[in-house]
Amino acid sequence: MSKQLGFLHNSEKCVGCRGCEMACKNEYQIDATPQWRKVFQLREEDFSLPTRMFFSMACNHCAHPECLRVCPVEAYTKRDDGIVVHDPNRCIGCRLCTMACPYDRPQFNPVKKKVEKCNLCYQRIDKGEKPACVAACILGALELVEINDSLDQKTGVLKTLPGLPSPKITTPSIRFIGPKQGKQIRRD
């Protein structure tokens, strides 16, 4: 593998607008239930002040993808650029991958009786375009990045957020910039 592409999500910039989530749906005209990308609200009780803070997550294109490891029909492949691609034509809908993924990102589609997930818009990337979610992010909170040491050495770049599974399980290709709270004048 020559490199590892992934996402950098910035909770300081993200307002949880869910544009990325819907841009993904729009790009692939995904059925109602599967959410390839999903915006999560960070738990209010984890902050000193009540707040609405978010992170956005799709498939993390892990360095050690559990989905790929458990798939009995080799529906998963990992490209040279690190993108984990799921092939619906091979998928038999057994859902071993949905059970294996610590992030719950392979999504079972009850209509098609198969699993689907984010393929990091590899067709767009191959044409030199940004993934649909990144292109749609109004606040520049979601970026396509190369996961490497120089990224990890930058100040403020985190490998995980509170409440997420340990990155040691699958070495996910996602990095975070944590939320920042301002001052609040409250009535309670």
Next chain:
Amino acid sequence: MKLSRRKFLGGAAAAVSSLTLFNFNLLTNSPPASASDPTSETMKTFRNVCPRNCYDTCGMITYVQDGILKKVEGDPKHGYTNGKLCLKGYAYPRRVYSPDRIKYPMKQSPRGSGNWTRISWDEAMDTISKKILDLKKRYGSTLPICLDKYSGNFGIVHYGIEGTMSSLGYTTRALGTPCWPAGIDAQTYDFGTLYNNDPEDMVNANYIILWGQNAAWTAIHSIPFINKARERGAKLVVIDPIVTSTASKADLYIQVNPSTDGALALGMARYIIDNNWVDWEYGRANSVGFDEWVDYIKKSITLDWASEKTGVPKDIIMEIAREYATTKPASMWVGYGMQRHVNGGQNVRIIDALGVLTGNVGKSGGGVNYGHLETWGFNYNAMINPAPKGSKGFIGPDGKEGDRNINMNNFAHDVTAQSDPPVKMLWLACRNPGAQDPDTHAIEKMFASMEFVVTVDSFFNKTVEMSDIVLPATTHFEDWDVMASYWHYWVGINQRAIEPLYESKSDVEIAIELSKKMNKLEPGSCTFPTSGTPEEWLAKEFNPGILKMLGIKDYKELIDGPRKANMPSAAWSDGKFRTPSKKIEIHCELAAKNGLPALPIWVEEMKSPVKYPIRFITPHPQHALHSQFQNLDWMMTTNPEPKVEIHPVLAAQYGIAEGNMVKIYNDLGSITVKDHLTRTTSPNVVVSYESWYKNSNFNVNYTLKATPSDMGKQATGNNGVAFHDNFVMIEYG
């Protein structure tokens, strides 16, 4: 383990073999693993503009292949929305192709039964025309017909709905705007009209106050401009009763007591005057009543009072007063929520005056920004039709014959109150009073008393449920139109990207059909033209003034991209105010004539009654625009059910825990909804976001009285609704 896995796979293989009969991959338009290819030769693109009642009015690019809308994107040539849409915008394909769309004209018998039958357009037009002619014969005029149209589609050609009514004769009209009229009047009294700086100009601000404005949910495309200012060091202050997503990002969030925003602004003004941070030169040169207001503040306002009233500590009032007055230019954005109170317009007038006091009006990077209608100077050709010869109208107080205007914001009451002649038939288009009007029970009762109700819509919403006939509306992808914004300065064309689906028609096409039928049954009974393609109707909306403002010679140039109006970036930078005195009217005689204080003085907020001590605030939702979008399957997946946000302290008082069903009620009605305990609200305010969920009766307006806000009548015909002066009790439901 091995065994169980094999067994599991065996079951899965059986499922796969049955799938071969129905290969869903073959049935779908775009296989999930492959993006629709925008470079494909058969892919066509069109320009559209989102026509919803929203600040952002986004430029869109629509991808169409073989007549099918494949996806939407933001228009990169739109300088404000910058090639990006919001979550609602990206959900549009699901709206266009929703299996729930109303596909054909249908009739319901009896009304409210849910017993709908498909009818032909001919039968629909025949039934409607005969009813109109029957009412005209019985009452000697078309005044028994009442139109309620507002903001479902703000496209200019959609004013053809009003034109439909005009072409039939004089009718009864729901007049007003529910959303923002108190603030409009406030700015009308102060400056002559509402007129905000170009929102892109917020990049030049050194200090920004969002006053009751949740841009993250309602004007997301403004945030990058705010962030650019912040990158240069500007401070962002958000004043709101709720810690919104926008407030969560602020440098300083201030949880003000609802409806006391004016008291906060007066406290700030007092501190600014005490420290002589006043821009005397600007104020005295550009306004009338400036010193009179300063005297009022010196005599009547103290910081202790302001702090007590607003719940904001004195030192914080002093801090933001100093910063606002001395960090110039400072921009204020006044949201629509904060004026939905019985003193809402007055609070906006006080904030306007604070902007004048500090010389922040008329400056790039400044302004007291609320909205504008500067780019809306179209012909409204589709709206203007003469009444048929011999039409009898309503004689107004000015002695002129015309339409009979009733209050949109007290619609149920006003429809019922008409007696000479009574209202017998409703025509609804771009409007869902069943979901959006106050006092839902009164609306239901009023609808039930009608002889005939026609609704034009795309979905079987609450209003459609109360109708006799529903006519299927096109989506904006199926129409030609032009859209302006009430916030940014861009105007864009909306092309017909796909043919109208099923048997849907645009409002103008419906008017054409109605006119044909009316004139066949009774020649001369309808003046609406019976010809013209949708694009020809669009073309008739442009005039030299609007073309010049957009810097184009022909409307067709808009097909190459939206255009920004040629206007200065700062509103009122020319100092030519549009008031009677041509100056900012801090002292406003017109306000006094209308029974309001002439000066921006404090007016008391509504107090909670003893029996209903909790304020129920029902702001705009994230996943919907009023009753649009939330019913779509993509939205129902990401936001499946409504919630009420309750402060844990309040919840504990009533024995309510997270995830309980909670009954919210008062003497008018009740709703029961699941709760979410959060400290983003305060202990005496519960919050639920208005929306129409699929297969749900959730509606926040059952407890809301039709209490008018203090202003609106001057510029919009009627005062607004004090939506946020809604007082309730809660219990474990």
